[in-house]
Structures are given as structure tokens and as C-alpha cells.
Amino acid sequence: MKIDIILAGVGGQGILSIASIIGYAAVKKGLYLKQAEVHGMSQRGGDVQSNFRLADYPIASDLIPKGKADLIISVEPMEALRYLPWLSKDGMLITNDQPFININNYPDESVLKAELDKLPRKVVINADQVAKDLGSVRSANMVILGAASPFINMDFSALENAVSEVFARKGEEVVNVNLACLQAGREFAEKNK
Amino acid sequence: MAKQLFLGDEAIAQAALDAGLSGVYAYPGTPSTEITEYIQHSKQAANGNVHREWASNEKTALEAAIGMSYAGKRAMACMKHVGLNVAADPFMNVAITGANGGLVILVADDPSMHSSQDEQDSRFFAKFAFIPVFEPSNQQEAYDMTYEAFDYSEKYRIPVMIRITTRLAHSRAGVEQRPARPQNEINLHPNKKQFILLPALARKYYNELLDKQIPMEAESENSKYNKFIEGKDKSLGIITSGIAYNYLMENYVETTCPYPVLKINQYPLPVKMITKLVDECDSVLVLEEGYPLIEEQLRGLLNRGGNIKGRLDGTISRVGELNPNMVGSALGIKQEEGSPIPEIVAPRPPALCVACPHIDSYIALNEAMVEHGEGKVFADIGCYTLGALPPYNAIYSTVDMGASITMAKGAADAGLRPTVGVIGDSTFTHSGITSLLDCVWDKTPVTIMILDNSTTGMTGGQDSHAFGKIETICLGLGVEKEHIRIIKPLKNRHAENVQVIKEELAYEGVSVIIPTRECIQTLNKRVREKSK
Ligand SMILES: Cc1ncc(C[n+]2csc(CCOP(=O)(O)OP(=O)(O)O)c2C)c(N)n1
Ligand code: SF4
Secondary structure (H helix, E strand, O other): OOEEEEEEEOOOOOOOHHHHHHHHHHHOOOOOOEOOOOHHHHHHHHEEEEEEEEOOOOOOOOOOOOOOOEEEEOOHHHHHHHOHHHEEEEEEEEEEOOOOOOOOOOHHHHHHHHHHHHOOOOEEEEEHHHHHHOHHHHHHHHHHHHHHHHHHOOOOHHHHHHHHHHHHHHHHHHHHHHHHHHHHHHHHHHHHO | OEEEEEEHHHHHHHHHHOOOEEEEEOOOOOOHHHHHHHHOOOOHHHHOOOOOOOOOOOHHHHHHHHHHHHHHOOOEEEEEHHHHOOOOOHHHHHHHHHHOOOOOEEEOOOOOOOOHEEEOOOOHHHHHHHOOOOOOOOHHHHHHHHHHHHHHHHHOOEEEEEEEEEHOEEEEEEOOOOOOOOOOOOOOOOOOOOOOOOHHHHHHHHHHHHHHHHHHHHHHOOOOOOHHHHHHOOOOEEEEEEOHHHHHHHHOOOOOOOEEEEEEEOOOHHHHHHHHHHHHHHHHEEEOOOHHHHHHHOOOOOOOOEEOOOOOOOOOOOOOOHHHHHHHHHOOOOOOOOOOOOOOOOOOOOOOOOOHHHHHHHHHHHHHHHHOOOOOOOOOOOOOHHHHOOOOOOOOOOOOOOOOHHHHHHHHHHHOOOOEEEEEHHHHHHOHHHHHHHHHHHOOOEEEEEEOOOOOOOOEEEOOOOOOOHHHHHHHOHHHHHHHEEOOOOHHHHHHHHHHHHHHHOOOOOEEEEEEEOOHHHHHHHHHHOOO
16 A cells, blocks of 8 residues: 655645645554655745555655655645646646635636646645634644545544544644534535535 | 664664764754754753754864864864865864874765755865765664764874764664763863964874874774675675665565675775775765765776776766665666656745745845846845745855855955845854945945844754844944844735835945744744643
8 A cells, every 4th residue: 555645835834734634644543754844944835745655565765756646735826737748648636726826927817727637536625715614724734634535545533533533732622623624625625526 | 673764864873872973063953953953853962961952053063073072072073064164174273183082073964956946065074174984874874873972082182073864864764762861071181282273293193193094094994884795706896885786785675686786884984805805896885875985985096907997987877876776777777657647737936934034035136126126136045045936036145155245245346336245143153243344345336135023034044143143243343333124024014115125225335134033833832842
């Protein structure tokens, strides 16, 4: 078993929390894991990605080879497309559809949508809205993780436990809203995959 | 003990603590910063009273680490590759004095220049200095090799370089820890003259350093970190250094590599192992994460055998970090690729944060400079380097830390008027102070802007040694009081700030303008932590 995931977004959108939750669950299961992160200039609105690799055998490279990623999980739609060369032919793309516009030449909504429509296997969700409805705008990343969860070879309860553990020190309220976001994302994906 | 998920940097930090570290000395620099930060947050370090404050720069850091080693305790100096340039003087010379307590010099290189000005390979520096190198290929080796590096250093009384690169520094994997060892007691070197490099003594110690190379090479031949992996197909032999091994193996996940492989992680180079590989194979492919150090030595200037392949003959790109696809292609293995990046995907370069104080400083400076034309502002390294990009286009140089002031000086000496140096507070105390002293000594007409945002912003907001001291330092250096101008970089102060800058540009002497306002990121962090 192996899963290779490219996590994508813009600095500050919380892709590293997604990584730490899957990572936490994976370590509990005794899986091998490698996760290459981008540090440094990331806080300043640049693009960020993380190569996240899980397997039941030791993993060689910290970087995912092109064409081998099983999933792209993105909290921003244009950023999702940046990593298409890494997505395998039958790979799946899960992305938020809400753009983060901090550059002048950001593509029009319609062209962006047209590009996403071309992809055979995808889940495109308005994660910002779902998170807002559940009372925590900042938890859109958990909605995205929930939407990706059916495609990560791991029990949903393992991810739920990881969310509870990782957010525990922020209090019960934060844990609950993040769990609700995770659940809502999953339900959406089950219906729309 | 269960495995811990560690960044390569964190594995090194934890290993140093477990090996009985008494002090880490460092100046921040991507991708090495997290090592010291880990130790700063570690309970184990606090309980052991391990020294863990930042140093002013890499030279002061290494010198303090040498002092701790002198006293018999275990010390580690950490820096990014260009930091080693700053620390080059103590680095070259501590090879000759040797170490007493275990001394590890951790250098994190940044091939592909993800956040650096160059991609220099620190293994060349180590070779230059005759210092052994440990170059782990994964997080577990990073832990194990660091743990053992201190013993090695004490055994041969020599500093050890640990060389890592960005991918290992910033990638996480499960790591198994070893039992913690107590710190050393104070114990001076039996030879009380060991650290005196008077020529007569230095000649003796230099010969001793050269003599140490022989047993150290034998260590490399027998090291568990240098592995000869047999292969049936002798048409090619492969040498890998550091993490290049992983990219090779990634191409053989479902099959086994048919060629003999020599995995090198410890230097001086194991010449016997290399000879065996070269002798039994028709040609050799050298895979190195960095400059072609091994390849160049094997090949020589003429490559008369013509059978050494790698970065120098174009089999592998001459520049940049490796990846599994590059290595696969070099081996003639067909590489897959997903669909191309759609054309609509636009680059998203990093930018100054919204409400960053540097923005207001640059807008004011640009307005004051309009009448003087382009090409007269020399800057430095930090968040404010982004002033080189639109919409500011405010600066014309960024070379090395501290160069803004001295380049502005040199250009002024050449007759360029006016010249401006723009430098951050942390960069100023790193290596701008002596530059400013040169200006004062020469009474050079320069205008220096020291952007005081109370922090080392670029690397994530570490404390700045300049905090609360910049004005006093400038006065102490001899800058005239009336030409030290403190301004507040804010939109509503724009007109008066432009006026101050114009006045100082007109002064034929040394002026210092200090725009003072806290970095938005550290400000927000403080507010968040307070509200908790
Ligand atoms: C010799 C050297 N050491 C470290 C670095 C990494 N580095 C780049 S900028 C910077 C700090 C900048 O801080 P400051 O001057 O206060 O500017 P700010 O980023 O806060 O605007 C550091 C540590 C480097 N480039 N070169
Ligand atoms: S981190 Fe601080 S200094 Fe750097 S761009 Fe952001 S606000 Fe400015």
C-alpha cells in the first residue's frame, strides 16, 4: 500500500495542519511516512506545497516523482492546477473552489472553472462556505481534508481521532467545529465523487 | 522508544541533545533555523541548561562553540551555507587547533536556491579545511550520525561537519531515538598550547591535521554509513552522496537496481571502495546533491578514461537539486508525467505582508529619490529585499549580509551621488556595524537606512540583537547626533518622512535614518499569544 499526496495552497492557508493530521493518524497505524515541506518565505502570500508520502514499506525519496501522485489536495483552485504534472493518470484532485487573489494576473473565474472541468476525477467544493456555515471560517482546510478522506486509505475514525488530538490544546469547542467540518467535507465528497 | 516524526533539522537537534550537547550557537538561516529553534523549545535543553540563545552572526557563533569545546564540553554551531562564508576564518583555523570537547559544525546547503543567493556546496569548504564530513541521506541517519559525530570529534580531536540540504532539513519522517548521554564536565586540553596558532605551533598542528587524514579515511572505509551494494550488471557503477541515494532507489521501487552502487555518506572519501567500483565497472555515474565534488576528483581535468558521468558531462543537470525524475532519466528509465500545467496558472511570488513597515519606508524613499534617478540604492538581505520587485523597484543590489552599507560607500568613493544603503536591524548587527564604522572613519557621504522592525523577519521572527540599541550603536560609532533620524514608517507620516530623507540625502557626510515600526507578523503573534 502507498499513497502519495501533493498538498497545495497559499502561505497561511493551513496546509501544514492537514499534513500533521494525516501524519498523526499514519504514525498511529505504524505506517512509513515522509513529508517534505516548504519553509522560509511561505508566510508572505507565496505558493506553498508539501509532498506527503505514506506506505507500508520504507519510502526512498522525500519528493514524489512526476506522474505518481495519487491525490492533489488543495485549499485554493489555481494552486491545485500548478501540480498537475505530478498527478498520476488515474489520480484524484480535491480542491476548494474559492480563489485567493493576491496577484494582478489571477485567471478569470470562468477559465479557471473550465480547466478544473477538464479533469476526469475530482471533488471541487466551496470549503469556505461550508466552514462558515458551521461557524469557523478558519477551518476550511478541515473541510478539504474531509472531502479527501474517502480517497485516503485510512479509517475515517483514525482521522477523527487525529483531529481531536491535534486540536486538543485549543479546547473542546475548536475540536468539535473541526470535526464537524471534516464530516461535512466527507459527506460532500461521498455525494459528488 | 516509539518513533518520533522529526524534520531532518529536528532529528539533528534532538540527537545533539541526546549526545550530551552543552551549547548550540547559531544565527538563523533557511534551511538550518529549525535546529536551534527546536533546542530553544526543548524541555531537555532547559533542564540541562544548554546554551541556546542566538548569536550575532555565524562567525561569533562558531567562535563561541570553539570556546565551549576548548573547555571540554560538547558544542554545535549551526548555519546555512552562506553563513559558513562568514565563519570561514574560525572554520579554517579550528581544523588546525583541533577540538577538545566534541565540536560539530552543522551546515545546511540550499541547492536550487529556494531561499538563498547561491547554491555553494559546503563539502568543498570541508575538503579545503581537511575537516571530515557526515552527510546523512535520511532523517534516521541525520539523528544517528549527529549522535556519533561528537564521539568522532573527541576521538580525533577534530571538528566534524554535518552537511545537509534543504530536502532533508525540511522533510519529516519517523526517527528512533537513543538513550541520552550526560553532558561533559569541564576538562581542558592536556596541551595548554593547543589553541595557540603562533606560526611555529601552527606548522606542527597543521602536519598533525594532515596525519589525521589517514586514520579518518580508514574510518570512512569501515563506516556503516558508506555502503557497497553489489550488482550483477557491471556496465555501469553508481556512486551516490547524501540524499541522492534516495532518488536512485525511488527508481527501483518495484525492481532491484542491477548495477553496483556505492552509497557515500562519510568523508574523507573511502578511496578503496571507490577503486573497487571503478575497477569493476565499465563506466561510473556520480549522483551528488550539490556541486560535482566526487565526480570532479574521479574525472580529473581531462577525463582521459571518458567513463565518468554526472553533472560535468551533462548526464545530469549542472545546476540545481536532484529529484527522482532527473536521476531516472540519467539511467535511461522512462519517466511518467501527468498533464502539463495549464497556461492560466500564474506565478505567485512572495510579497511583503500587508501593512509591513518596509512598504512605507520604500514608498517614502522612492519619492525622495525621484530627482536623483535610478541605480543609487544598495540593499541587503531580509524581507526588505523584496523591494527589488514591483511595485517598488526601489533597490539595485543585494549581495551578502552587510554589503549595502559598504557598497554604498564604495560607490560614493567612486563619485556617485547620493548613495543610499538599506539594511535591516538584524543584518545591521550581523555585519553592518563595521561597515558603518568605515563610513564614519572616512566621512563618506552616504545615507544609511536601518529598517528597525524589532526582529529577524525573513527567517520567521527571531529576536534581533539590535533591539533597542541601534541609535546608541550609531552614536558610539561616531555618527553625528543630528544626522541620526528616527522616523515612523506609516502612511500618515509619509510627507514628513520624505522630507527627512531628502534632508539627509543632501548632507555630505554620514547620515543614518532609522524607520522604526514592528514587523506585522511578530506583532500579530504577540497579540495572539497575549489573548490566550
Ligand atoms: C550569512 C547569512 N546568514 C543568514 C542568512 C539568512 N538570512 C537572510 S535575511 C536574514 C535576516 C534578516 O533580518 P533583518 O535584517 O532584520 O530584516 P527583516 O527580514 O526583518 O526585514 C537572515 C537571517 C543569509 N542570507 N546570509
Ligand atoms: S514578516 Fe514582517 S518584516 Fe517581513 S514582510 Fe512580513 S511584516 Fe514585513
